[in-house]
Amino acid sequence: MRQDIDVTAHDAVAALDAAEWDGLANPGGGRPVDPFTTHRFLAALEMSGSVGGASGWQPHPLVARLAGRAIAAAPLYVKSHSQGEYIFDFAWADAFERAGGDYYPKLQIAVPFTPATGRRFLTAEGLEDVGRSALMQGALALAERNDLSSVHATFCTATEAAAGAAVGFLPRSSQQFHWHNRGYADFEAFLADLSSRKRKMIRKEREAAQGFGGTIHVLTGSDLRPDHWDAFWRFYQDTGARKWGRPYLTRAFFTEIHRTMADDILLVMAEREGHWIAGALNFIGRDTLFGRYWGSSEHHPFLHFELCYYQAMDWAIAQGLARVEAGAQGEHKLARGYLPAETHSLHWIANPGFRRAVAQFLDAERAAVDEEMEVLTSYGPFRKGGAEEEGI
Incomplete structure (x- = not known):
């Protein structure tokens, strides 16, 4: 089946059929799990000039088709900087360019300016694995054809992070603070x-x-x-x-x-x-x-x-x-009932030597994030016992 899938890059989400895109972004209809990958949100970014032009975010959404039917899509951008991503790779870019490489442009599968976890590989129901794989391979092929340094998928789901790691992406963990009802x-x-x-x-x-x-x-x-x-x-x-x-x-x-x-x-x-x-x-x-x-x-x-x-x-x-997600960073949220939550991203680095260095960094960073989340959770504002609460 995979050989029959055609993956193409387009110039804008706004130019694609809204019902077709939203059938992948929100299969089953109703209120979307999150509105950020809907056609209306991504098109609003494009039509308003918030992306495109001189913004450094050039839209090139991917669509995977099987026998003419759209089975998967991804909001993909060609980036000329690392602004507006909230998963920081500035140090990677600096190191790569000091060594004589060109880090930019790079490919970013993301919702611009939006540090909210959600599906980044939008797939039709029943075709999740094959559609996700087609998009990942399509993004890597696009990077290789154009001699680009890297491909990144930020604030993806845990399932997507595991699938990406299985095909050669480097997984990265970060944290936010979420309130749970x-x-x-x-x-x-x-x-x-x-x-x-x-x-x-x-x-x-x-x-x-x-x-x-x-x-x-x-x-x-x-x-x-x-x-x-x-x-x-x-x-x-x-x-x-x-x-x-x-x-x-x-x-x-x-x-x-x-x-x-x-x-x-x-x-x-x-x-x-x-x-x-x-x-x-x-x-x-x-x-x-x-x-x-x-x-x-x-x-x-x-x-x-x-x-x-x-x-x-x-x-x-x-x-x-069930939940309130209050955006990136902010340990002051902890005292107000927002607890640490893990977020995920994926990174593919073309240069083998630089890839090894990034992989080592991510291993150490992942351990540090896990430890910090455990410590911060222990400092949460919730009652530990209950006797002290009487009469309050």
Whole structure:
């Protein structure tokens, strides 16, 4: 069967049939497990100019066909830098280029600017193994034909990481902090799971944050308006300029997702004296709320925690969602109920000597990540015994 599969690279996801792509990204229909590999999200990045052009992210999505039927697809990009990936290989690039090689361009199978785990090799039901294999081999063949240094698949699933390792990719482990809904009836039920000290801390933070002198609005679907995006764009620009030097997403991206993805979005906005002063953007998955961006025009104590974490947890509990993923990094999330979670990526390095060096580095890094996750989990905010909780 594999010999009959044709794998081709295209110039844009937006140019591909949306129903065909989404049949692979979200087999079975309904709300997607995550919205980031849907046609509407990837096309919004392209149509808004957030990728393509001079962005350093050139879309070349792969599609695998069997007897003319699309059985697998992958969001693939030709990268001229390592920005916006959140799995860092800057040191690899520096070492390779100091040794006289050209690290860029490279191939990246990823969702741009989105450190959220999900399938990167989108396959039809019943054809998972053969479709995934075809895409992996297609990406490697593309790199070899064009004499590229490497192929990377970031924030893939554990299943994909194991499959990639079996065909020659180097697996890499990283960590994030995720909040898990243990069947809580409400936020107070979550607090009851915490140690006394952490519970008091969160209550004080929420009280201080909600006393900022305004109103918090939780918006999705038809509640979203253009003026919300005008304000959020200002917040995003400020945060992006301070964190990355320049914002990754264009203003047009937010206009496009307002048009095509309103039901996939949860926007938490703070209003004071008739003005929007802060906001947090989340995307809604089938059982997970994905926190993505935050920004503000005024500083108020703990408002960041309230909008980004506590409001997200409140909403997830009300909707019966299993998890909140609050993006990359941030050990401060640990004290607020977000525990370490392993993330996965795959890396293929063309140069044999450099590949060996990277493999040795990844072995050592993997052990360090495992140890750090174990230590951090032990420092989590949840109750260890229970006797100390009486009367609190």
